[in-house]
Amino acid sequence: MSGAVWSVSAALFLLGLAGVALRHQLLAMFLGLELMVLAAALALGCTASLSGRGEGFVAALLVLAVAAAEAVVGLVLILRVRSSGRPAETQSLRELKG
Amino acid sequence: MIPWFAVFAGSAAVVFAALMITRRSLYSAAVCFLAVILQLAALLYAVGARLLAFLLLLIYAGAVAVLIVVSINAAQEGSGEKRRWNHPALSRGLIAAGFLPPLLEAVVLLVRGGATPASAAPIGDLALGPALFGPYAAAAEAVALLMLFAALAVVGKPEASR
Numbered sequence: 001m002s003g004a005v006w007s008v009s010a011a012l013f014l015l016g017l018a019g020v021a022l023r024h025q026l027l028a029m030f031l032g033l034e035l036m037v038l039a040a041a042l043a044l045g046c047t048a049s050l051s052g053r054g055e056g057f058v059a060a061l062l063v064l065a066v067a068a069a070e071a072v073v074g075l076v077l078i079l080r081v082r083s084s085g086r087p088a089e090t091q092s093l094r095e096l097k098g
Numbered sequence: 099m100i101p102w103f104a105v106f107a108g109s110a111a112v113v114f115a116a117l118m119i120t121r122r123s124l125y126s127a128a129v130c131f132l133a134v135i136l137q138l139a140a141l142l143y144a145v146g147a148r149l150l151a152f153l154l155l156l157i158y159a160g161a162v163a164v165l166i167v168v169s170i171n172a173a174q175e176g177s178g179e180k181r182r183w184n185h186p187a188l189s190r191g192l193i194a195a196g197f198l199p200p201l202l203e204a205v206v207l208l209v210r211g212g213a214t215p216a217s218a219a220p221i222g223d224l225a226l227g228p229a230l231f232g233p234y235a236a237a238a239e240a241v242a243l244l245m246l247f248a249a250l251a252v253v254g255k256p257e258a259s260r
Contacts (some may be wrong), residue, residue: 008108011150012115012134019119027124027170033133034162035115041154042138049147057131057226060150064157065241071249075169076252082173085155 005046012039026078026088033074037067104144104207110199111137124170128163133196137158140203149226 012035019032032057035078041063086092111134135158135237140179230238 004105005141008112008141011112011164015112015115015119023119025124025161027166027173028119028127028133030226031166033125034121034131034158035118038129038134038138038154038158041150042141044146045142045147045150049142049145054229057147058229058237058259060147061153061230062148062234062237062241064153066244068157068162069241071165071244073248075165078168079172089175 001010002047003052005050006043009039009043009046012042013037024091026081026090026093028072029090030071032079034071036044037063037070041067103203104141106139106199107140107144107203111141114196125167128170129196130165131166132159132163133199135163137195137201140200144209 016032016035019035020029021028032090041060042058044056044060048060059078073082081093082088114130114133114137117126118134121127121130135154139151139154139159142148142154
């Protein structure tokens with residue numbers, strides 16, 4: 001069962017990575033990023049449960065909390081890019097100071 | 099534990115994740131993301147991590163998914179690229195496919211009386227609180243401060259730029 005959980009986590013992480021690398025829309029990239037974080041939390045939580053060690057639960061919980069904060073900041077940044085008149089795509093963000 | 103239950107939830111999560119990154123419509127991607135969250139919560143529940151499954155539903159399905167949908171709506175507002183971005187042409191089949199597996203899993207859990215923890219010596223959910231405020235208190239405080247700073251940055255930046 002542990003191998004199956006690791007396989008699911010790896011598949012989700014790779015799919016999220018593919019979403020970040022292949023998509024051009026910022027929101028789609030953001031969804032891929034969240035998928036990678038979820039895959040990490042899944043691996044931590046399932047491994048902690050299957051091995052009977054509590055540290056993984058704590059780590060997974062902290063990862064979820066950090067991901068929630070990151071989601072808020074990321075979405076607000078995307079909305080600020082959009083409200084500045086530029087499309088929320090990677091082509092519009094080629095320079096640090098535009 | 100029901101092994102096939104966990105395998106089914108994991109397989110469905112991978113399928114919906116693949117759908118999420120291949121759909122052009124952001125609305126469809128958000129629905130697939132929500133389906134992935136539901137399947138991961140079912141998987142965590144199946145392996146005995148019930149509190150994590152509940153928190154995943156609370157934080158992601160209850161807050162982050164709603165934020166994503168609101169952001170998609172707000173990002174396309176007033177733009178002339180609505181059609182290219184994400185016309186809400188969500189197929190009903192996708193929504194049904196996204197929410198049918200969790201429904202089936204809930205029925206199975208109700209009929210079977212819930213999944214039993216997987217490990218021989220399961221970690222009780224009640225032990226998580228003392229761990230968070232005991233040996234991991236510094237990490238918990240750091241994450242709480244990070245969330246506070248994130249909220250301050252989101253709220254404070256427009257005020258400072260005026």
